[in-house]
Amino acid sequence: MPASAGFLHPEPFFDREDELRALERAWSHPSQGGQMALVYGRRRLGKTYLLQRFVAGENMPKPACYYLAEQTTAPTQRLLLATQLLESLGGTSLAPSDLAVSWQALLHYVCEQWKRRERFILILDEFPYLAEQSPDLPSILQAWWDREGAHSTVMVILSGSHLSMMKALGEPNSPLFGRFNAGILQITPFRYHQTALFYASSPLYGVVEKLTMYGVLGGTPRYHALVDTSQPMEDEIINLLLRPGSPLRYEVEYLLGTQQIRDPASYNAVLGVIASGETQYGRIQQLSGTGNSLSFYLRTLTELGWIREEMPFAEDSRRRLLYRVADPFLAFWYRFIAPHKSLLEFSDPVFVYETRMRPYLPVYMGQIFEQICLQWLQTYCPNRFHVHILQASRYWSRDGRTEIDIVADLSDGRRLFAECKWNLGRPAGADVLMDLKAKVQTVPHLLQHKRAVYAIFAIGGFSPELYATAQSVPDEVWLIDQTSLLPNTSIASASTTAIYPNT
Incomplete structure (x- = not known):
């Protein structure tokens, strides 16, 4: 046999x-x-x-x-x-x-x-x-x-x-x-709703915890399989990433080695600079010290899927190109682990987490949440709103005064403008919708005589006033809260106390 x-x-x-x-x-x-x-x-x-x-x-x-x-x-x-x-x-x-x-x-x-x-x-x-x-x-x-x-x-x-x-x-x-x-x-990394399956049976992991773990561990199934879901989320972040001998503390060095990358120091420098928020070519070149070789490093990292190129919606000039870390795990590691490696060698990992990581997680998750919202549109829009996403990206004006989290073309000819709010315990109010509409008015070339749809993603839910507005014009305003972000998951969460109904 x-x-x-x-x-x-x-x-x-x-x-x-x-x-x-x-x-x-x-x-x-x-x-x-x-x-x-x-x-x-x-x-x-x-x-x-x-x-x-x-x-x-x-x-x-x-x-x-x-x-x-x-x-x-x-x-x-x-x-x-x-x-x-x-x-x-x-x-x-x-x-x-x-x-x-x-x-x-x-x-x-x-x-x-x-x-x-x-x-x-x-x-x-x-x-x-x-x-x-x-x-x-x-x-x-x-x-x-x-x-x-x-x-x-x-x-x-x-x-x-x-x-x-x-x-x-x-x-x-x-x-x-x-x-x-x-x-x-x-074989590509999982999206956020797929990694959430690893936590489906745990009462300790509600929607916020599941999304946060995606923000920390990214779309790699093996990393999520390491999580002990009987333990609180923050304990597991410390156990997996911060303690001496923890399974993922030296994972990035392993990944660099397995791709047979020569000169890992330069790749480390480039990833660290981008993860810190410097996304323009000139600044990356200056701060990483890679000189004329930067294009080679960026091309290699893009081929590996570790960074991605980002252009403003409806723009085709590569002079406006930005670079971002594509994998949330790498983004988290270079943002929070790499800068504190020396500190972690001689300090209590709980102290390092409480003082150097936890206070900054909401800002970090705000950036990850934009990726999650884009994935939601691509995955759930056809069933929820009966349209498909044709193309989508972030938009920022040349003068830097206007930023829109997501602009997308819909299959029915409309154009969607979305705001993504990682607003724990703080419902999004009608002012969020008003601000989004005002921003769109400052960039009339994005409308191009198209009908506009305004989408608000809010992890903390919505105020009754905004909810009533959306119900009065359901084809124009979409509200996506925790219930919709993971439609097959209980919304119970240790991190959120106020949840408002979705449309």
Whole structure:
């Protein structure tokens, strides 16, 4: 019996249904030919978890061989894979050393041994480690695939975390270009409503706590899985990030190392400057000391998904481009952990949190809340308001006098203007709507004869006056409170006492 009979069936399994469905479709495809898939994404996002779930199946495991490559020599890698294949496929008296003479021999053995109609899955995880030691491996795979694999019932999955190397496998100049008939799946970070699932059963984590944990840990599932939801939120932030030996205290150094970044000092400097609030190219260059090399560092960080470029809505001049840290975990780490690393070595972490972090969290979460509100529009707008978001971004005028948190084009031709208020325990009043309308009037070119929709996101709810105004013009004013931000979650929260009804 294939070794996959002993595969784990990971639980809980959150929100990778689309990716799992794509793999299941390829595995059960009625064609007789082979299937090849490319699966990649940053570390800790759940690639291996997804592949485990795929192989384990709902009721019965699929025949498979899972090989996790190590950073070792090519002969050792082949020997380890040979051992895995012999355990999974059997049917031969060969010793692993006999089979491991070449990559060609290993791949041929798979097709030679597997003759059933049901597909056999070969997963090569951390494939970049193999390609580093055997640069010709993609070409070897291509030749084997065209000669044998494509005509077999084998499904090959190449998985890895080195983003640039994995992306390159699917590009036109790669030997494997056009071979990924099972799809190219990029595993991306969770959005805020997906990370909230980790806290669904805890009475200590209401909406505010769930959103705050997204602001602290970002969209990486592994980080949220580390949280002990039987403990209060602030205790867990201290336990995971501040105490000596805590699981995430040195995570950024690990991430820099796993992407094989040379000169991590410069990347650290750039990320630290951007996280501190300096978002213009010139200021980043000046404060990071990176000189003419800054463009290279920014491009690399953007490709990794660690920073993002931001342009004002409806602008196309790159002279107005800003840079922001894209991952909330990195933003939190460089904003609160990195500047206090020395202090944390010799001080009580509770003291550091209470004096250097907690007082500044509301301002920090105000920035994260804008990202959350944009995600809400993209995720829930179709069901709630029966329109789709076509494009959206922040807007700021050239003179710096007008800033609008979100401007978006709706699929029905209207234009949305949104204000995002992280106003704990303080309901948003009618003045918030009046101020938003006044700001829009100062930038008439954004209206362009379009009908305007005004949206107010407020974590602290709304005053009765603003609620009444919205009810009188429901097509013009949208109010989104805690109930709507996480519609499948109880609004009970240790941090908020006043909640007003939503529209």
